[in-house]
Amino acid sequence: MANSQEHTVKAFDQDIGQLRGLISQMGGLAESAIAEAMTALQRGDAEQAARVAEGDRKIDALEAEVERTAVRIIALRAPMADDLREVVAALKIAGVVERIADYAKNIARRVPQIESEHRIDPISTLPAMAKMASEMVHEVLNAFAARDPDKALAVCESDRALDDFYDSIFRTLVTYMVENPKTISQCAHLLFVAKNLERIGDHATNVAEMVYFAATGTRLTERDKLHHGGTI
Amino acid sequence: MSGTLVPEAPVRAAVPVERRPTDWRTASMQRRVRQRYAAERRFRLLGLAAVVASAAFLLFLLASMLARGAGGFVETRVALPLDLARAGLNVTPAQLRGPRADLALAGAGLEAAVDTAAEAAFARGGGAALLSDAAWLRVREAVKRDPSLLGRRVTIDVPVASRLDIAFKGGGTRADRAVARSLAPRLSRGLNRDFFRGADSTDPTRAGIWGALKGSLLTMVVTLLLAFPIGVLSALYLEEYAPRNRWTDLIEVSINNLAAVPSIIFGLLGLAVFLGTFHMPRSAALVGGLTLALMTTPVIVIAARNAIGAVPPSIRDAARALGASPVQVVFHHVLPLALPGILTGTIIGMARALGETAPLLMIGMRAFIAAPPERLTDPATVLPVQIFLWSDDVQAGFVEKTSAAIIVLLVFLLAMNGLAIYLRNRFETRW
Amino acid sequence: MSNAPPKMTASGVDVFYGAKQAIRDVSIDVRQEDVTAFIGPSGCGKSTFLRTLNRMNDTIPGARVTGDVRLDGEDVYAKAMDVVQLRARVGMVFQKPNPFPKSIFENVAYGPRIHGLARSKADLAQIVERSLTRAGLWNEVKDRLGDSGTALSGGQQQRLCIARAIAVDPEVILMDEPCSALDPVATARIEELIHDLRGRYAIVIVTHNMQQAARVSQRTAFFHLGQLVEYGDTSDIFTNPREERTKDYITGRYG
Numbered sequence: 048m049a050n051s052q053e054h055t056v057k058a059f060d061q062d063i064g065q066l067r068g069l070i071s072q073m074g075g076l077a078e079s080a081i082a083e084a085m086t087a088l089q090r091g092d093a094e095q096a097a098r099v100a101e102g103d104r105k106i107d108a109l110e111a112e113v114e115r116t117a118v119r120i121i122a123l124r125a126p127m128a129d130d131l132r133e134v135v136a137a138l139k140i141a142g143v144v145e146r147i148a149d150y151a152k153n154i155a156r157r158v159p160q161i162e163s164e165h166r167i168d169p170i171s172t173l174p175a176m177a178k179m180a181s182e183m184v185h186e187v188l189n190a191f192a193a194r195d196p197d198k199a200l201a202v203c204e205s206d207r208a209l210d211d212f213y214d215s216i217f218r219t220l221v222t223y224m225v226e227n228p229k230t231i232s233q234c235a236h237l238l239f240v241a242k243n244l245e246r247i248g249d250h251a252t253n254v255a256e257m258v259y260f261a262a263t264g265t266r267l268t269e270r271d272k273l274h275h276g277g278t279i
Numbered sequence: 280m281s282g283t284l285v286p287e288a289p290v291r292a293a294v295p296v297e298r299r300p301t302d303w304r305t306a307s308m309q310r311r312v313r314q315r316y317a318a319e320r321r322f323r324l325l326g327l328a329a330v331v332a333s334a335a336f337l338l339f340l341l342a343s344m345l346a347r348g349a350g351g352f353v354e355t356r357v358a359l360p361l362d363l364a365r366a367g368l369n370v371t372p373a374q375l376r377g378p379r380a381d382l383a384l385a386g387a388g389l390e391a392a393v394d395t396a397a398e399a400a401f402a403r404g405g406g407a408a409l410l411s412d413a414a415w416l417r418v419r420e421a422v423k424r425d426p427s428l429l430g431r432r433v434t435i436d437v438p439v440a441s442r443l444d445i446a447f448k449g450g451g452t453r454a455d456r457a458v459a460r461s462l463a464p465r466l467s468r469g470l471n472r473d474f475f476r477g478a479d480s481t482d483p484t485r486a487g488i489w490g491a492l493k494g495s496l497l498t499m500v501v502t503l504l505l506a507f508p509i510g511v512l513s514a515l516y517l518e519e520y521a522p523r524n525r526w527t528d529l530i531e532v533s534i535n536n537l538a539a540v541p542s543i544i545f546g547l548l549g550l551a552v553f554l555g556t557f558h559m560p561r562s563a564a565l566v567g568g569l570t571l572a573l574m575t576t577p578v579i580v581i582a583a584r585n586a587i588g589a590v591p592p593s594i595r596d597a598a599r600a601l602g603a604s605p606v607q608v609v610f611h612h613v614l615p616l617a618l619p620g621i622l623t624g625t626i627i628g629m630a631r632a633l634g635e636t637a638p639l640l641m642i643g644m645r646a647f648i649a650a651p652p653e654r655l656t657d658p659a660t661v662l663p664v665q666i667f668l669w670s671d672d673v674q675a676g677f678v679e680k681t682s683a684a685i686i687v688l689l690v691f692l693l694a695m696n697g698l699a700i701y702l703r704n705r706f707e708t709r710w
Numbered sequence: 711m712s713n714a715p716p717k718m719t720a721s722g723v724d725v726f727y728g729a730k731q732a733i734r735d736v737s738i739d740v741r742q743e744d745v746t747a748f749i750g751p752s753g754c755g756k757s758t759f760l761r762t763l764n765r766m767n768d769t770i771p772g773a774r775v776t777g778d779v780r781l782d783g784e785d786v787y788a789k790a791m792d793v794v795q796l797r798a799r800v801g802m803v804f805q806k807p808n809p810f811p812k813s814i815f816e817n818v819a820y821g822p823r824i825h826g827l828a829r830s831k832a833d834l835a836q837i838v839e840r841s842l843t844r845a846g847l848w849n850e851v852k853d854r855l856g857d858s859g860t861a862l863s864g865g866q867q868q869r870l871c872i873a874r875a876i877a878v879d880p881e882v883i884l885m886d887e888p889c890s891a892l893d894p895v896a897t898a899r900i901e902e903l904i905h906d907l908r909g910r911y912a913i914v915i916v917t918h919n920m921q922q923a924a925r926v927s928q929r930t931a932f933f934h935l936g937q938l939v940e941y942g943d944t945s946d947i948f949t950n951p952r953e954e955r956t957k958d959y960i961t962g963r964y965g
Binding site for chain 2: 802808
């Protein structure tokens with residue numbers, strides 16, 4: 048339910064625009080961090096992995112910037128109603144996206160620890176899961192920019208699929224470990240990677256809840272999520 | 280991305296407009312400044328000149344009035360030697376203490392005795408003709424105060440006749456002045472108390488202002504008692520209660536026009552209504568007061584309406600919001616605040632009424648009134664009419680009396696204004 | 711929220727100034743324990759509606775009020791209702807402080823005097839002291855009660871006007887933009903005073919300052935073009951208003 052009418056004081060619109068821009072930027076950086084981490088994982092590229100870890104700092108700085116901007120808007124503009132909810136949501140979302148990026152960084156950190164000689168099969172399934180998680184992040188931040196509660200709800204739905212994906216990878220990896228005890232250490236790392244991706248999905252769901260509240264002013268109840276078939 | 284982590288916050292920069300700053304120091308600018316200063320100075324000087332001119336006219340009027348009228352307050356007296364014992368007055372000291380002393384003395388022939396004494400004293404100068412007709416009255420007063428005078432010789436200062444009075448003050452014919460000079464050692468000057476105590480007279484030395492003054496006072500009282508309440512209550516009703524429609528507009532226009540009507544019209548009205556229809560006594564202070572009240576009420580209504588309208592509506596709102604009834608709002612708040620303005624309007628109205636001659640002439644207050652009025656229905660005259668009558672008189676002695684009467688009128692006016700200003704200030708500071 | 715009936719109710723109120731309609735079909739409840747705020751843009755009718763509650767519109771020629779306005783269930787516009795007593799029960803404080811040009815004591819004593827509320831001079835003095843204390847002004851003026859009321863500062867004058875309104879022991883106090891003419895310090899004092907008065911008097915405050923409405927009131931009504939657009943709990947109105955017009959107004963989207 049986007050309100051297309053502008054504020055009478057144009058600088059207010061600019062401030063809100065700046066806040067949204069920062070969030071978009073963070074989101075974009077987080078998505079590419081996830082993608083690059085997965086690429087580094089598949090190729091065993093330690094240097095790329097190191098770059099991802101480095102890039103995490105930019106995202107941290109952006110989060111600080113979002114916090115500063117939000118505090119300034121609250122102090123100077125006295126936002127009300129949906130403006131206020133959007134600013135508070137932006138503040139919280141920045142924190143969550145920063146954690147998503149941290150997970151991407153954690154994935155990248157594991158790359159050097161996984162031996163590159165034996166490329167095991169399960170590695171090839173992870174990118175698909177990562178793409179799904181990354182899409183969830185992308186969709187939910189779009190929902191934030193558009194103040195669209197329905198899109199946010201859809202993201203909550205897709206978390207179910209991601210959880211299912213995680214379950215299947217878990218079973219695959221456990222089976223693989225049982226059959227190939229030599230790969231246990233690699234598989235253990237991959238388990239953690241998969242867990243990180245699943246957590247990214249959960250965080251995206253959190254963001255979706257915040258977006259829903261910002262847009263409608265009501266909390267997303269468990270009943271809404273169940274109605275759409277999500278798991279708790 | 281460039282070195283910055285975040286894009287620059289889009290600032291709404293001021294768009295630079297091509298504008299040459301004004302040069303305030305060019306020759307043309309400086310000329311403007313000089314012209315402006317000169318214009319300001321000229322205007323101030325013009326204002327000052329206007330004030331000075333008005334003050335000069337006023338001073339000229341006052342000076343000429345004082346110069347001409349000062350003499351009217353002064354009487355010339357001559358020392359008259361009297362031998363009352365030998366005059367043969369058959370009156371006892373006991374009679375002198377009673378209420379019929381005046382009658383007794385008159386009957387005893389005091390006037391004739393005085394004349395005889397004058398003939399004896401001023402045989403060369405003109406005899407009894409040198410004395411004023413009121414001279415024997417002065418002797419009478421002296422005798423009443425001190426009955427022992429009846430038994431001895433005494434010299435009493437008595438007022439002189441008008442011709443000698445004028446001559447002694449420097450006017451009159453050369454012959455008269457010669458007589459005055461010859462009598463100079465026996466002549467003296469003193470305050471003319473009769474001027475303040477007496478009424479009109481054919482003899483300038485006996486003419487007094489008190490009759491007209493009392494007439495004016497009575498007329499003013501009647502005018503005030505009628506015009507003030509009617510005027511103020513009308514203004515209150517029109518401002519506070521009356522609806523705003525065509526009728527009230529008509530009333531407002533009518534009142535404004537009435538205030539500008541020439542005063543003589545009111546005289547005609549008084550003549551027709553009060554004298555003609557109601558058959559009220561002619562020349563009475565009551566009728567004069569009624570006529571002047573008609574004239575003064577519109578002035579008071581207008582001034583009172585302005586004063587009442589100037590009371591800020593916030594005061595009324597505050598009082599109403601507390602639960603004050605309309606009457607309480609008016610008497611507790613509006614009237615006290617409007618009172619200074621109302622009093623100012625009343626002063627103006629009453630001052631105008633004090634000086635009005637034409638309407639009072641129309642209702643007959645132009646007669647010769649020999650005694651001050653006792654009641655409101657007694658015939659009376661007023662100061663301006665008295666001045667008019669005296670100025671018309673051929674006798675030379677009335678010239679200074681006229682100016683003296685004008686001075687009295689001005690003092691009266693000043694006193695009225697002073698009283699009203701004092702009242703206004705008192706009410707202003709109280710709130 | 712208590713279950714007591716509302717102190718004042720209005721239903722279907724229309725107000726006309728001559729032919730022009732200023733208030734359209736407004737219905738609202740004012741509760742005893744709440745501070746109710748009326749907000750809205752200029753000319754939306756909030757002050758006009760406030761004045762219908764104590765019949766101050768009667769003083770404006772050409773003003774006509776239809777509809778039902780009740781104080782404790784009694785019809786305020788009935789013939790049997792004495793306007794003078796109504797205005798003692800429903801007091802009013804105005805935008806520009808308007809103390810009478812009298813002494814401070816006389817200002818506060820005027821109301822009790824004309825309504826005969828004091829039994830003796832001592833009683834009157836006590837009423838004055840109590841009112842000034844409740845208005846938070848006593849300590850500042852107790853030594854100079856004879857000074858003119860207009861010699862005080864703006865904030866003090868407004869508190870004097872509030873004391874004056876309190877002195878007649880009203881049940882409802884109407885405030886028409888009481889802080890518009892005051893600086894922030896005086897404004898904060900008045901807001902604190904409103905907080906103290908809450909509960910003892912039902913307070914209705916008209917303000918064009920939304921933040922003030924948010925600070926002082928428990929219930930807020932948004933007026934627009936003579937209509938009551940939305941009325942609800944203050945926190946709801948300012949965090950999640952239901953009506954689009956309300957949201958546009960409070961977020962600063964005036965179009």
